[in-house]
Amino acid sequence: MSRPAPMSPLARRLLYLLPVLAFAALAAWLALALRPDRDPSLLPSAMIGKPAPAFDLPALLPERPGVSSQDLKGKVVLLNFFASWCVPCRAEQPVLMRIAAEEKLPIYGIAYKDKPEAARAFLAELGNPFGRLAVDESGRTAIDFGLYGVPETYVIDKTGVIRFRHVGPLDPETLARTVLPLVAELGK
């Protein structure tokens, strides 16, 4: 058996450089992964940029109509999922009330996996900012939205496409910095 033609010295040197170069690339990537603003447990919504799923949910209160995917079209809408058994939702309610009072932004609410009486009692206690209000007892609609907890707030544009999702109670800062500017832009 004959020895294969020896590599040129340059080629040999380059070959031996491969491991360290590959590692350098990996290290650079890992360094990027450690940026403080990156949270690996954050799961971005897979629905951003997609049309809201079709649904039609029954009304919770007689004086407010129910919510369906058709109602989301024609204007920029805030869709809020909440529940009476959800503690952070209580913290969020004043913010929503303020939006309803001060902004010209319609907010629709969906009570998630909640008994209608409990949801009604929640709203009676903390106020009702919702122009339309429905209850999703089985949680199927929420699954279609990719919800994984309450409260969550979605910004939906005029064509019914989901543009933004906020997980957790809507705080004044996110509202002012992200949500309202987005709404203003979508409204143009």
Next chain:
Amino acid sequence: MIPELGHFALVLAFLLAIAQSILPLVGAARRDPRLMATARPAAEGQMLFIALAFAALTWSFVTSDFSVAVVAHNSHSTKPLLYQIAGVWGNHEGSLLLWVSILAVFGLSVAWFGGNLPPPLKARVLAVQGMIAVGFIAFMLFASNPFARLLPAPPDGEGLNPILQDPGLAMHPPMLYLGYVGFSMAFSFAVAALIEGKVDAAWARWVRPWTLAAWVALTLGIALGSHWAYYTLGWGGWWYWDPVENASLMPWLSGTALLHSAIVVEKRDALKSWTILLAIATFALSLIGTFLVRSGVLTSVHSFAVDPARGMFILGLLVATIGGSLTLFAIRAPTLQGGGLFAPISREGGLVLNNLLLAVACATVLGGTLYPLLLDLIGGGTVSVGAPYFDRTFGPLMALLAVALPVGPMLAWKRGDLAGALGRLWAALLAAAAAFAIGWWIRGGPLPALCGLALGGWLLVGSLVELVERLRPGRGLGQAWQRARSLPRAAYGMTLAHAGLAVAILGITGASAWKGEVIRIMHPGESVSLAGVDYRFDGVEPAVGANYRVERGRFTASRDGRTIAVLTPERRFYPVQQQTTTGAALHTTLLNDLYAVLGEPDGKGGWTVRIYDQPLVPLLWIGFLIMALGGVVSLSDRRLRVGAPQRARRAAALPAAAPP
């Protein structure tokens, strides 16, 4: 007071490690025996002070000193003693202390038992060990101090995660670390050899015992971890392809390749660059694993510390260690003179194939583990890579390896006869066919599973054929017996290890293909049937443990009316952490496991029950144990030679002395 003493001891160890990194290295370069001799007392001192630090931390845990932050966050006064002690390493800071303790033990072993190493090599090896210790102790002192105080001290601690309060899991980290840190020895040897510019058969001989010991420990550590997952997590499986599981598998694959590659260096003076690269890669993978679980870049069941600042520090360690050694490799390795030529079909060729397959398998696992992270960074979205990917890439590679395995040892060095080797493996081929036929008769399919059985049979009998051939029974049984007694233990070790792999393959086949499962809500008195066994649910009774409350279910398993087992799965509630754990109850016949898990009550007298039938799964653990045993047997071979160094051996071409 004692924690401060421990802290101070750690600082002293740090300073000694710095000395150990520099002085012997300078001494080796200058061929100055006094400077080189500083390595040994430095290593001894380092061991002493790290042992003191570890003892101090253990004391804090055992006496439940909650003014120490780590103890307050991870321990509780009602914890049983075993877990008081195991809690020392059940957290980030403490596990780092365990890491450097084992590092110091290995360094000390080289200092004490490496009398046969040439002084410059020994000095350099200890210097590199010292550098690694500097890095990790610095990490502890500056970013993860185990002795940080928590004042005012809370009245009681937060307790150890209930999932960790288990004997198997108490031993899992020490075993794993023995493996990871053990591979640091191979790394140190490799870097020392690169600095010297010389890799020869003697070097390979010296590296092997350390690598083997580390490999045995890692095999057992992985076996413990997966067995724990099997009987504690209660999802019926044993391997999830979790990033942290992969972090332990990759050094194992690389370490196996290293073990085999070193043989070629020792016997044929070839594959030197490969072996050096594998030694660096194996330890590098251990370090990358450390990084993955402690930096917070990945979320996992295992993640210790979610802290990017610590992550940066470890990344710095990685860059210094791996980047430095790989740069050294790029500079020095091209000058290593290759040795013996060999034909592609030869034992060396077989070992090269082995290396290639293991390296590619390791790379696919690395790729699968890092892909979600890297994709996320370039904005490609979040994906998860799990069993479907690994089954399709890792599985076939390992299958290829298992097919080639029995053939390799049957080939001669330098130039082998493939047809002849295959011909002599007729018994293995028969075994494969028999296994296939038996599987087909009992189960009928699916085809990949039957192939898995055939593979196991092929490998098992193939390994034995090689051993039998060595004994040459054709020339009379008496002679064969003599040969058997004088055969080096490494030969038996090899046979055991390969046979163990075969048994494990059988187990994996059973677990993947024929697992039976039934999930039901059952009320006491009801029965359910699975795989010919009837399980009668006898109800749940409450009980109390050391620091938990128990709901113990009772299942009577019977076949054809005859009781074969009583299974008692438990649901434990730990009041301190407000956590519930479920444990599976197992009944094993060594060829099959009956597996029952008690789920949640439905509030109406019924309980969610999961029952599994696990055919061949016990073979998995048996296979791992046999593999580890093979490694231990091989290790004992070295001891024999050290015990009788004056015996004239015909193979005197290689140095006769070797470290234990």
